[in-house]
Amino acid sequence: MSIGYWSTLDTAIGPFTAVVAGDGAVLASGWTGEVGELTPLISPSLLPGEVKHRRDLGPVTTAIREYHAGELDAVDEIEVRQRSGEFRERAWDVLRTVPAGKPVSYAGYAELAGNPAAVRAAASACARNAAALFVPCHRVVRTGGALGNFRWGVNAKRWLLDHETPRA
Structure with a gap:
């Protein structure tokens, strides 16, 4: 066991x-x-x-x-293990390449994952992501910048995106 x-x-x-x-x-x-x-x-x-x-x-x-504490790339090298269908697993891998402070739209995420027409599937990959933070689904927003949904709440997503926004 x-x-x-x-x-x-x-x-x-x-x-x-x-x-x-x-x-x-x-x-x-x-x-x-x-x-x-x-x-x-x-x-x-x-x-x-x-x-x-x-x-x-x-x-x-x-x-x-x-x-x-502010070291935004600290989670990047941690191994993550998730299983699902081929598109979803690829989408999770791709999501780990989206840099902190540079959120993408669901349409942009679908394109990065290799299927620009699969916007709903990309959104589903975010919704089914079990490893929040390590697979940063909070970095995917609606076209136009609206936050969209987040399993851990919109306030948490807002905090994360603000935390990752470069300060001038």
């Missing part, structure tokens, strides 16, 4: 919980203090048989702290 681990940290926008595989790859994460909100988001093929609390998840915990 595989074992995963979870930890919750306090951040400027509330508790942030991450669930990792035994090797440390992020399986799910988001702004919640309830691990039970995250485990259903993990693909059944990746879900550990048991998920245990651990105060510190090593590089993942460090990256979460550093990102919220």
Whole structure:
């Protein structure tokens, strides 16, 4: 039976919980203090048989702290593991290349993911993303700049985008 681990940290926008595989790859994460909100988001093929609390998840915990403290690229090299269809997995990989401070529209995201006509599928990839922050779905906005939806709330999305906006 595989074992995963979870930890919750306090951040400027509330508790942030991450669930990792035994090797440390992020399986799910988001702004919640309830691990039970995250485990259903993990693909059944990746879900550990048991998920245990651990105060510190090593590089993942460090990256979460550093990102919220202003080191915006701290999460970039953390391994993430998600499973779904081919388009969605590609879209998640592409999303990790969208730089902080440079949000894209859903249409632009669909184009980056290789199918400009797949705007709804791109939006669905954002909605089904289990690894918030590490796969930065908050960086996708509506055409014209409106925020759009976010699993962890529009206020959290606004904070994240403001946090990533370069200061003059």
